[in-house]
Amino acid sequence: MATDRETQRAIEAVFRIERARLIASLARMTHDVDRAEELAQDALLVALAEWPKTGVPQNPGAWLTAAAKRRAIDGLRRAKMQERKHAEIARGLDEADSSEVEALEAAMDDDIGDELLGLIFTACHPVISAEARAALTLRLIGGLTTDEIARAFLSPEPTIAQRIVRAKKSIGNAALAFEVPRGAERDARLASVLEVVYLIFNEGYAATAAKT
Template structure:
């Protein structure tokens, strides 16, 4: 949002309001305008939204913030879209099913009015979600497109969130837009068997977004609340649509809700990480926990099991324990066994080893790590060495503990994570 950010001399109330609205409304407007212009004209939709926001930045400092600022933005976007359609109706090809209606002066206004209704806007966001997560695009492009078009993230924010640079993100988006045109990707919600196939990709993107927010790779921030909020908002959009409300969607929402409920307690007042046993459980968000329970129950309305179901059940056992000592490690271990069968990976096996150590002691935890298939894939994963260091520390093998904790420190750039590791080093 470089053009918006450039207006830093605006009154704080106007600047803050526009920034807030950009984050919350731009994705809706881009989705709606893409429905009108066609996915092949995605850039045109983004340009109209940018022009709308710049109008707000120009007018609101003098006229004041409207009583309904969101309504003002949508009305302005509709007027700008109408102007562009009237000027370019014979040179631009719009969405196939709307092109004739938009090119006729008799029907263009009523067509736009119908498309700007609330239920249409929600469906357009779902269309955008499925289109951004089209299997024709590599996963990194799917994530970048989703964050840019649906979540209102700037190029710089996307680059920072995923530890890359702005030119790399621009290249991903450029290549994706080329694919849109060359493969004539349709702006639609799939139906029938295809929706089951495609929803898997959408959930993978939302899961990746949530995980990056929950345990950010950003060196300065452990939690990216903006990524978490957007992942949950988009997952709720799926759950609210009758064709998309599938068991795995509800399971993912349950997982997100349980994890998000503990956010406030994960960092202390000085910015230090608090481990599960150190967290103040009175700070956990009871409403999010109730929401997690609801979606977990909803996820059971099906005849198949996904990794999201199992991960949600694991997260449930963490939040349902009144104290750390009451955690049902035996049940959690059974679930990790199930998860390792459904979706085997060295990271899941490492998490399972941590649970074994809680149940049976650090020696058995170390033995479980030694048996991990593909453990070499974790060679640059700082949590492996942090775990080894902690287990050796618990066994009073302080020299081995120090070696592993030092390795872990060398593999993370996060000051917050380094601080936690240093605290452990001081105990060996």
């Protein structure tokens, strides 16, 4: 039987592998990158509490995604309850707000095949400054820390942190859909995406290799 320490190492390994896909799925669901990162971290904490007792599930990625999305749905419901009077809550959840809750619940069954690519296209959107696109993608997709990204680009850490914050605000202000664009728009933005993908494998590798 696996020890708690072995289980913890397994959880950490799974999270490193699944983190980008998890954030992509949650970002598409919530339209909020910061919230997606928070929910992913919440799911990790739940796994750290549950898996030592129950064992690592057969499909840990799906388990983490379901746990995070349940928390998103619960959070939406709590927010609605705080905003309305008690008499309006039941009616709101059954009527006006039901579409939002149902949309989140339906997202639990969505195919995540294009979600990771959609997150990359979103991180490379023209509303984000060119220098921030690679930094944000390395953060969300590559899982690099701000310090690692700063070392990769030979930039001060506060500068990289500000770029990432501004990029997230740009995404929120533009209400981007976290989807792969179609037609001419996709063709126009593909070069930027390919450039960032190259940086993920090149600069991202340089940052992590510098540790060894």
